Amino acid sequence: MPGRAAMFAAGAMLLCGCGAMRNDRYYEKSVEIPSDATAEERVDIASRVVPTPQQLAWQELGLTAFLHFGVNTFTDREWGDGTENPDVFAPTALDAEQWVSTLKKAGFKLVILTAKHHDGFCLWPTATTGHSVASSGWLDGKGDVVAALRAACDKYDMKLGLYLSPWDRNAPCYGDSEAYNDMFVAQLRELLGKYGKIDEVWFDGACGEGPNGKRQEYDWERFRRVMEELQPEAVLAITGDDVRWVGNESGLGRTTEWSVTPLVPSIFPDSEAANARLGINAMSADLGSRELLAKAESFHWWPSEVDVSIRPGWFYHPDEKPKSLRELAEIYLQSVGRNSTLLLNIPPDRRGLIATADSLRLMELGEWIDTNFSNPAGRSETGTIIAFPEPTEINCVVAGEDISKGQRVEDFMIEVLNSGKWRMIADGTTIGHKRIVMFNPITVDAVRLTVTSSRGEPNMKPLEAYLVEMPAAEQADSTNVPAGYRAVDGATASLHGDAIQISLPEVTKVSGFIYTPHADARPGTLYRYKCETSADWGTWTVPSGITGEFGNIMHNPTPRTVIFSTPVDARVMKLYLKEDTRGASGVSPSWADITVLTQE
Numbered sequence: 001m002p003g004r005a006a007m008f009a010a011g012a013m014l015l016c017g018c019g020a021m022r023n024d025r026y027y028e029k030s031v032e033i034p035s036d037a038t039a040e041e042r043v044d045i046a047s048r049v050v051p052t053p054q055q056l057a058w059q060e061l062g063l064t065a066f067l068h069f070g071v072n073t074f075t076d077r078e079w080g081d082g083t084e085n086p087d088v089f090a091p092t093a094l095d096a097e098q099w100v101s102t103l104k105k106a107g108f109k110l111v112i113l114t115a116k117h118h119d120g121f122c123l124w125p126t127a128t129t130g131h132s133v134a135s136s137g138w139l140d141g142k143g144d145v146v147a148a149l150r151a152a153c154d155k156y157d158m159k160l161g162l163y164l165s166p167w168d169r170n171a172p173c174y175g176d177s178e179a180y181n182d183m184f185v186a187q188l189r190e191l192l193g194k195y196g197k198i199d200e201v202w203f204d205g206a207c208g209e210g211p212n213g214k215r216q217e218y219d220w221e222r223f224r225r226v227m228e229e230l231q232p233e234a235v236l237a238i239t240g241d242d243v244r245w246v247g248n249e250s251g252l253g254r255t256t257e258w259s260v261t262p263l264v265p266s267i268f269p270d271s272e273a274a275n276a277r278l279g280i281n282a283m284s285a286d287l288g289s290r291e292l293l294a295k296a297e298s299f300h301w302w303p304s305e306v307d308v309s310i311r312p313g314w315f316y317h318p319d320e321k322p323k324s325l326r327e328l329a330e331i332y333l334q335s336v337g338r339n340s341t342l343l344l345n346i347p348p349d350r351r352g353l354i355a356t357a358d359s360l361r362l363m364e365l366g367e368w369i370d371t372n373f374s375n376p377a378g379r380s381e382t383g384t385i386i387a388f389p390e391p392t393e394i395n396c397v398v399a400g401e402d403i404s405k406g407q408r409v410e411d412f413m414i415e416v417l418n419s420g421k422w423r424m425i426a427d428g429t430t431i432g433h434k435r436i437v438m439f440n441p442i443t444v445d446a447v448r449l450t451v452t453s454s455r456g457e458p459n460m461k462p463l464e465a466y467l468v469e470m471p472a473a474e475q476a477d478s479t480n481v482p483a484g485y486r487a488v489d490g491a492t493a494s495l496h497g498d499a500i501q502i503s504l505p506e507v508t509k510v511s512g513f514i515y516t517p518h519a520d521a522r523p524g525t526l527y528r529y530k531c532e533t534s535a536d537w538g539t540w541t542v543p544s545g546i547t548g549e550f551g552n553i554m555h556n557p558t559p560r561t562v563i564f565s566t567p568v569d570a571r572v573m574k575l576y577l578k579e580d581t582r583g584a585s586g587v588s589p590s591w592a593d594i595t596v597l598t599q600e
Contacts, residue, residue: 026050026406030241032298042293047408047455049260051301055242056404058200058235059259059303059433062336063369064110064161065103066307066345069145071121072315074350079551080119082170086135089121094138094145094352096152102359103346104156106366112161112202112343113149115191118551120170124195128186131170150195161200162191166218166239167208175210177217184218185226192230201227203239205266220267237305241265244302246340247283249556251308251331253338256429258288259303259407262296274298288430303433306335309345310358312558316347319482319561322361324474329368337398337436339407368471373398376464384449384463391418395441396468397426399449400434400461407432409460411453414439417446431458441467481561481597485511488596499574500589502596507535509598510543510570512563515550516593521557521581524590526550528579531562533570543568554581559593567599 027049033042051059071084073091103111116122122132123145133143146162153160164187173179192198203223209215220239227236237243244263246253263280264271275281278295286292293299308331311320323331328344335342346362349355354362377394378386384399397414401407413427414437426439447465451458490505502513510533517525528549532540545565553560573596577589 027299028052028301029055030298030300033296039290039294042296043290043455046260046288046293046299047406049299049301050404050406051259051303052242054233054235055301055303058243059341059403061109061159061341062434063106063108064112064200064305064341064343065108066163066309066314066343067099067111067113067149068117068309068314068316068345068347069352070114070117070123070315071119072117073347076317077547077549077551078313078315079549080117080121080169081549082118082120082131082168084119084121086121086131086133087137089133089136090138091348091350091352094143094148094348096145096148097155098353099149099348100152100156100158102354102362104158106362107369108158108344110159110161110199111149111153112163112200113146114163114165115146116164116168116187118165118167118169118206120165120168122187124190126187126190128183128190129171146191146195154196159199160195160197161202161234161237162195162198163202163204164188164191165206166203167206167216169208172211174208175212175214175216177214177219180210180216181219181222185222188223188226189230192227192234198231198234200235200237200243201231201240202237205239221269224267236267239266241267241300241302243341244304245282246304246306246335249308249552251306251335251342253304253306253335253340254285254287255338256286256288257304257339257432258430259301259339259403259432260299261287261302262292262299263287263302264298265300265302304340305343306331306340307343307345308335309347309556310361311345311347314345314347314552314556316349316355318350319563322355322358325361325364325368325471326473328361328365329471332365332369333436333438336434339430339432339435364471372466372468376466378447378465380463382462384451384460385446386448386463386465387446388444391443391445392465393441393443394447394465394467395439396466397437397447397449398434398464398466399431399437401431402459402461403433405459406455408455408458409451409453410455412449412451415448415450416442416444417448418442418444422448427452438468481514482563484600485563485597486600488598491594491596493591493594495588496574498586498589499576500591500594502573502575502594504571504573504596507569507571508596509567510564510573510596511567511599512561512597513573513575514559514561514593514595514597515575515591516559516595517553517557518590518592519557521554522590523580523582523584524577524588525553525557525581526575526577526589526591527553527581530576530578531573532576533568533573535569535571537572540574541568548578561597563597
């Protein structure tokens with residue numbers, strides 16, 4: 001696979017004069033736009049950008065799984081700090097076959113393991129650090145989680161992906177950019193060279209300061225060269241140019257989702273400046289409009305991946321519960337149904353097994369998908385009209401483009417025929433690989449999809465219609481408060497400098513609190529904090545059993561429950577902002593709600 005400059009040079013050679021462009025030209029993955037291209041020529045070029053064979057195969061997966069597993073599983077944290085004793089990693093019944101067989105039954109096609117998270121603990125015996133399974137008491141230091149998962153994937157014909165955190169809070173050389181990059185490359189070579197075929201390599205952009213106080217500078221181009229050398233058929237996700245992060249961790253795809261985008265992948269050294277010039281980033285609502293095409297210097301086939309966890313946290317926490325089937329069904333419709341692939345995290349528990357509650361929920365999800373989307377009520381053989389042999393009740397239409405020939409539909413409408421008249425019941429924008437459109441149930445004689453705006457002639461797949469039964473709605477349990485805890489009545493929260501002060505009506509035995517951020521994780525959202533309590537407004541103590549850090553809250557702004565290991569008598573509690581989600585200190589803290597808990 002050529003580097004960016006080579007790809008763009010090839011693209012420019014193919015263009016060789018936009019005015020004389022042949023109508024059968026396609027541009028695989030990336031193309032550079034001639035500076036003199038007209039607005040119409042730019043739209044035409046965008047319509048002919050297509051995926052690589054690896055990207056196309058990845059988009060057809062639909063359902064993929066994440067397994068967050070490591071020392072955090074045993075310390076009840078989301079982000080470890082790298083000081084953990086390797087012996088805390090102590091699964092009692094680890095069974096990778098249970099993971100893979102469960103996911104297989106639920107309809108998943110690929111599984112990604114956190115081979116190393118930000119704490120730096122490696123789930124394989126590595127020569128690069130002593131912070132690994134080889135230094136733990138698990139299987140007398142002879143265990144290898146990556147190897148166990150590789151064997152299970154081979155047995156059940158499951159594709160395997162690996163996550164390797166670039167941020168390493170344990171490595172002494174982190175912050176010494178060249179030395180750490182050498183170490184990271186050595187870890188990549190171990191993972192990508194010793195465990196067979198890897199189908200997805202997942203890098204996030206997490207970065208921090210090392211022990212020397214310097215921020216690590218990653219050599220992304222070097223990392224990619226290693227991946228392409230050892231696993232040329234794998235897709236490189238997130239900080240890569242094959243798979244794009246959708247921009248949130250809530251399971252929500254855009255209603256207008258373009259796989260062709262002017263957004264320059266962050267693995268390229270000029271990406272920050274190029275994207276700043278366009279005024280876009282991974283979280284922008286618009287990543288492919290004609291207005292952006294008119295200003296861009298390059299286009300990329302960079303399809304979105306929607307990542308979300310089945311539980312509030314990404315690692316297993318005993319007090320959390322999985323999302324309801326209704327929530328997961330809505331996530332499926334808002335991800336797979338919006339031209340994206342769903343990456344659902346299922347964290348193994350402290351035994352090393354997928355928890356029973358999660359396993360049952362996965363089986364329910366797989367059954368719901370199979371029951372509702374396997375046998376269409378009607379399907380067009382050609383074109384985009386379904387004529388039913390008799391009046392048929394439907395509430396869903398599934399449309400798709402042949403994306404091997406590009407993504408072209410900009411706007412569409414859906415009409416139904418009943419009582420001899422056509423009427424519109426839904427409309428939308430992009431379609432891409434798959435678009436699922438839901439509407440109120442209606443009995444019809446025919447249904448049709450009409451493309452009202454497109455970038456050239458669209459290449460449509462057969463249209464399908466269904467009668468989908470949504471799972472019953474359940475009462476939301478967003479906080480996942482442990483059983484036996486209750487909120488303290490009469491508590492009030494107020495701002496006092498760099499602290500949130502929570503005053504109680506009287507001295508109360510306090511067992512913890514729930515911090516709820518605003519949904520947009522605005523400036524002042526607590527990332528690192530300090531908690532203090534006082535019974536008399538004079539003597540302050542720090543409750544035991546708290547970490548002082550809300551890991552990943554910026555991209556996952558959900559309520560965070562903190563339980564003290566020992567309840568304390570308190571009349572007032574303060575949460576000091578030490579660092580917000582943007583790395584700022586000395587700013588006013590932000591919150592949507594604070595709930596003080598007491599144990600019954």
